[in-house]
Amino acid sequence: MTFKVTxxxxxxxxxxxxxxxxxxxxxxxxxVAQSSARYVLFPILWASMIALVLPVVxxxxxxxxxxxxxxxxxxxxxxxxxxxxLKVAVTPRGLRLTNCRRHAFEQFFAxxxxxxxxxxxxxxxxxxxxxxxxxxxxxxxxDKVLPDEWVRIVDAVASxxxxxxxxxxxxxxxxxxSTVLVQHFPEVRNDVxxxxxxxxxxxxxxFLS
Numbered sequence: 001m002t003f004k005v006t007x008x009x010x011x012x013x014x015x016x017x018x019x020x021x022x023x024x025x026x027x028x029x030x031x032v033a034q035s036s037a038r039y040v041l042f043p044i045l046w047a048s049m050i051a052l053v054l055p056v057v058x059x060x061x062x063x064x065x066x067x068x069x070x071x072x073x074x075x076x077x078x079x080x081x082x083x084x085x086l087k088v089a090v091t092p093r094g095l096r097l098t099n100c101r102r103h104a105f106e107q108f109f110a111x112x113x114x115x116x117x118x119x120x121x122x123x124x125x126x127x128x129x130x131x132x133x134x135x136x137x138x139x140x141x142x143d144k145v146l147p148d149e150w151v152r153i154v155d156a157v158a159s160x161x162x163x164x165x166x167x168x169x170x171x172x173x174x175x176x177x178s179t180v181l182v183q184h185f186p187e188v189r190n191d192v193x194x195x196x197x198x199x200x201x202x203x204x205x206x207f208l209s
Contacts, residue, residue, distance in 0.1 A: 002034055003128050009167045010199050016174040017197040025188050026141060026181035027195045028122045029111055030170055033202040035088070035129035036103035037209035042091040043081030047074050088129050095209060100125075100132040103205050108136045116140075116194045120185065124173050129204075131162045133169070135177070144184040153177060170199075 017028050051074035054065045081087050088096065104125040108114065113121035119140030126133050135150040153176040160169035 003032075003164060003166060005032065005166075005199070005201055009170075012167060013170050013174070013199045014197050016171050020174055020178040020181065021193060021197070023178060023187050024181040025118060025185045025191050026120050026122055026177075027113075027116055027193070028124065028174065028177060028181075029113060029195050029197075029200060030174070031104075031107050031111075031123060031125045031200040031202065032166065032170075033103060033107075033125070033127045033205065035204045036096075036127040036132070037099040037205050037207045039087040039091050039129075040082065040208050042095075043087045044078055046090045047077035047081055050074075050077055085129070091209065096130045097132070099205075099207065099209050100127045100130050100134060103127065103202075103207070104134040104136055107200070107202070111195070111200065113195065114138050117192070121195060122177060122181070124170065124177065126161055126166065126169060128161070128164070128166065131158070133158055133161055133173070135173075141181075141185070145180060149180050153180070 013030050017030060020026070020028055051070045054070050054073055057065050081090055104123070104127075107125060108121075108123050111123070113123055113136075116138065119138040121138040122141055123136045124133075125136065133154045135154060137145060137150065153173055156176065157169045157173045160166070160172065
């Protein structure tokens with residue numbers, strides 16, 4: 001199921017980012033992805049494994065599982081796993097995490113967040129299918145902000161993402177990031193806004209996994 005981003009959500013996130021950047025030299029960009037990969041390998045693998053073990057039924061019962069039944073089972077299970085959220089659920093957590101982090105870092109550089117004058121870019125990335133939250137900060141920020149501070153924010157908003165309260169997740173994370181950034185990087189008058197404040201919306205990633 002694809003999450004629909006509303007105009008209200010876009011507006012609220014933009015307003016929150018603008019408010020953050022009025023109090024700090026940090027530059028924030030929010031990115032939302034429907035998914036960080038097209039999950040195919042493990043759904044097909046699970047469908048194949050289940051279809052292959054179906055002949056065990058012949059030993060346990062008087063029913064007969066034929067090759068035709070196995071084929072039908074494989075097709076049906078493949079459709080079930082590939083066309084529903086189960087495609088993510090049957091994929092190992094470690095692989096999902098790797099996909100999300102790869103996708104997040106790709107976007108960080110694609111959006112040129114590493115090219116701000118003060119190396120002050122901070123990206124808040126949410127991948128919906130995997131319920132994943134990632135915060136990536138450039139060198140100028142990371143020189144002063146400990147990774148644990150970002151981890152605490154990610155952990156705090158993770159439940160909103162799992163409940164698909166995506167707007168709440170973004171707004172709560174932006175406010176929490178603002179608190180961190182104001183402490184380490186207070187506003188400098190006439191600071192130039194180098195990055196777009198609008199929510200960046202990504203389609204499902206083309207990467208197969």
